[in-house]
Amino acid sequence: MSGHSMSRRSFVLVGATLASTLGLGLVGCGGSGSTSTSTDSSASSDSSASSANLSGSVTAVGSTALQPLVEAAAEQFMEKNPGVQVTVQGGGSGQGITQIAAGSVQIGDSDVFAESKLDNPDDAKKLKDNQVCVVGMGPIVNPDVTVDDLTLDQLKSIFTGEVTNWKDLGGSDEDITVINRASGSGTRATFEDAVLGDTKVPDSFKPQEQDSSGTVVKMVASTKGAISYVAFSYYDETTKALKVGGVEPKEENVETNDWTIWAYEHMYTSTSPDDATKAFIDYMLSDDVQGSLVEQTGYIPITGMKVTRDADGNVTNK
Structure with missing residues (x-):
């Protein structure tokens, strides 16, 4: 898989630019903390996640490890929902969690649980933890x-x-x-x-x-x-x-956890996201992404894991 130079640059994904440049072969998931956040890691059965009337803007900031998948999914999502603009930025998991906790963005992307990056771990209770994949x-x-x-x-x-x-x-x-x-x-x-x-x-x-x-x-x-x-x-x-x-x-x-350096990829939102943000998260968990794009871009579906890892790092066989 090819690497990508995605530092703190902002990517506003429009039309077919990303798809034509990188195709669907883009490629890049938690860590320590408590389990106080609300979690949704199951794929939605709705693979379309589209609405002709849906409009708004969504900004996702944070993990550069997750960034390529979010960019690829955002391109597909916008093709289905032309009234929505999705902006994807890197900056690191800490920045993603800090900004979503402050309400500055709609989505905070992270390789680690929010509790480990917040000054007050209880602030994580104000966020919803959407786990979208695993990354080695x-x-x-x-x-x-x-x-x-x-x-x-x-x-x-x-x-x-x-x-x-x-x-x-x-x-x-x-x-x-x-x-x-x-x-x-x-x-x-x-x-x-x-x-x-x-x-x-x-x-x-x-x-x-x-x-x-x-x-x-x-x-x-x-x-x-x-x-x-x-x-x-x-x-x-x-x-x-x-x-x-x-x-x-x-x-x-x-x-199988024979390779022990891995993480869940989290896309944190508020507990009451706006319609456009909720639709994008639903799309990330849909068959369109979970059934094909996750593996095409070098990630691992959570459903493929033979083990689970909790926020304290404890690994258990499924």
Whole structure:
């Protein structure tokens, strides 16, 4: 799947521009917190979700890991509902949750549960949690890196600055350049929860940070010895995806939790969204999106998961 450079740019999706440029092969889901929010993760049986009389504007802001799917779905939705304009922006999960909690946007996209990003976790009770898919995430490196497989402990040693040369991990004598997502990123929160756990990163270790998954892919591809992490949907031929503990980063391994770096993708709304917003969320949960577009764009339907994970990170077999 090809990666996309989608930083804090705003995308107003009109007509067939996105479809003609990217087609439906676009590609890019929670973390920790409590379970106080209202959740709707079941697909709607209404695959059309269209109305000739529906009008209004919807702005969705947040997760760049989820952004490609939301863009693709928004394009299709607007074709069915020409009276509605959907604007899709990145900016990171923290920004998405903050803005929907403040009522500044209609939808806040996030890779993590809202409670983990709000100053007052109780504010999450004012939001509705629409879980639209699952996304796997994992480490990527510059193609010149000769290492193909790392354990979680080895990854931890890299992202805490303990190991700084690939030769110490079975690779060639080459400095490791760590590229992080910014602190508000849900992708970063998901990766650190799975890899670092409770281990604190030393204050002296200050790797560079990037605001979007698309920029991360570009930086890793152009920087010798570089390593970072992105959603599966951003994997492409310009970087090399690593195995973790001998497990390949594939959807079927996420579904069984053999690959442990994954998250739900949330599209938060108010508990009483306007008609246009509700119709768009209904479309995200419809067969049109859940039955085809989710997998086409590199995500995993929640219905395909063999396990569930609660807001505290506990995994249970279905």
